Amino acid sequence: MAREDGAQRADVTQPADDAERAFAELEVDRALEVYRGRLSAADIEMMRARLLEGLTDDPGTRALLRASLPREVDQSGDVYYSPIGKKPG
Amino acid sequence: MSDADATTDSLLDPTTEVDSPDSEPFYFEDEATQVAERSDADVRALVQEGLPLVSLLAKLVAREVGVTTDLSDLQGVGRLALLEAARTFDPTRASFATHARKRLRWAMLDSVRRETHGRRPSARARAIAGADRVAKVATAHPPDPTLPEASHARRLRALIAAQAAALAVGLAAPFSEDTTSGEGITTKLTSFVDPSPEDLTLRSRFSAELGHALATLPPRQRELVERHYFGEEPFEDIAGSLGISKSWASRLHAQAMEALAKTLREHR
Numbered sequence: 001m002a003r004e005d006g007a008q009r010a011d012v013t014q015p016a017d018d019a020e021r022a023f024a025e026l027e028v029d030r031a032l033e034v035y036r037g038r039l040s041a042a043d044i045e046m047m048r049a050r051l052l053e054g055l056t057d058d059p060g061t062r063a064l065l066r067a068s069l070p071r072e073v074d075q076s077g078d079v080y081y082s083p084i085g086k087k088p089g
Numbered sequence: 090m091s092d093a094d095a096t097t098d099s100l101l102d103p104t105t106e107v108d109s110p111d112s113e114p115f116y117f118e119d120e121a122t123q124v125a126e127r128s129d130a131d132v133r134a135l136v137q138e139g140l141p142l143v144s145l146l147a148k149l150v151a152r153e154v155g156v157t158t159d160l161s162d163l164q165g166v167g168r169l170a171l172l173e174a175a176r177t178f179d180p181t182r183a184s185f186a187t188h189a190r191k192r193l194r195w196a197m198l199d200s201v202r203r204e205t206h207g208r209r210p211s212a213r214a215r216a217i218a219g220a221d222r223v224a225k226v227a228t229a230h231p232p233d234p235t236l237p238e239a240s241h242a243r244r245l246r247a248l249i250a251a252q253a254a255a256l257a258v259g260l261a262a263p264f265s266e267d268t269t270s271g272e273g274i275t276t277k278l279t280s281f282v283d284p285s286p287e288d289l290t291l292r293s294r295f296s297a298e299l300g301h302a303l304a305t306l307p308p309r310q311r312e313l314v315e316r317h318y319f320g321e322e323p324f325e326d327i328a329g330s331l332g333i334s335k336s337w338a339s340r341l342h343a344q345a346m347e348a349l350a351k352t353l354r355e356h357r
Contacts, residue, residue, distance in 0.1 A: 031250045064245050
């Protein structure tokens with residue numbers, strides 16, 4: 001499967017797609033674990049909303065988010081063998 | 090510059106010119122004198138294009154800082170910032186929407202900080218601006234496409250942690266619940282409901298933990314954080330009294346937030 005370079009993905013002015021948003025939520029929730037039980041639920045919710053918005057709206061952080069996305073790899077386990085004597089294609 | 094301040098870490102791009110702090114102005118208050126050569130008609134066209142952003146961002150900023158009623162003050166600030174954005178817009182650096190959005194947002198947050206001095210919206214505005222400041226420093230250069238995604242992910246994680254620390258420090262700073270006195274925004278906008286006793290206990294405990302974490306910072310980083318978040322001093326004033334530029338102060342701030350995030354995580 002073709003690898004897509006994170007830094008060369010689609011224009012950061014486009015809205016975040018589902019994969020970006022899911023990855024951003026995962027990373028933000030991970031960062032906020034430190035503050036759960038230390039700050040109020042309302043404060044945590046405000047922090048979460050702000051961090052997510054910054055990640056998906058600011059071109060600089062968005063570019064870093066895109067570059068950080070796990071790239072797709074073929075996990076089917078299937079191995080392709082070309083038929084002997086035939087050219088692929 | 091102390092050795093501790095100069096330490097290169099995972100958040101700040103080591104290729105940034107750290108020894109020429111005046112060469113790269115930080116954020117928009119530094120760019121006020123940069124006026125592009127643009128006709129009045131072009132400026133008017135850009136203002137027209139950006140007008141829908143004013144109401145949108147006024148609502149967004151009001152919600153973030155915890156004010157819920159009359160938005161006319163924020164919209165007034167936004168319209169002035171839009172005009173300035175149209176005059177200073179450089180199409181080689183960003184789209185007008187991106188440029189205007191940042192300027193408007195910053196102007197509105199700055200207005201809330203000034204108008205609600207000592208109160209909760211001011212603390213929240215400072216917290217949000219602090220997180221934005223960290224992002225600005227950490228993403229000064231685009232990601233290097235030759236590096237693997239794991240490397241970018243580590244930087245992203247460090248950035249989010251440092252931004253979260255800036256927000257947490259801002260939220261933990263002391264403020265008054267009084268919204269009945271003063272002029273401008275405070276007289277017209279309603280603050281949050283009062284925090285519960287449990288929330289106050291949490292805040293008090295976290296403030297103590299934060300105090301211990303702050304004590305581990307290098308002296309200049311600690312002074313910068315304490316004076317800005319707890320003393321409510323403008324960044325430029327602190328930078329001036331420390332004898333450094335605002336852009337350099339922003340780097341110290343980002344380093345401080347990354348260090349605080351690490352300390353708070355380790356003492357969980």
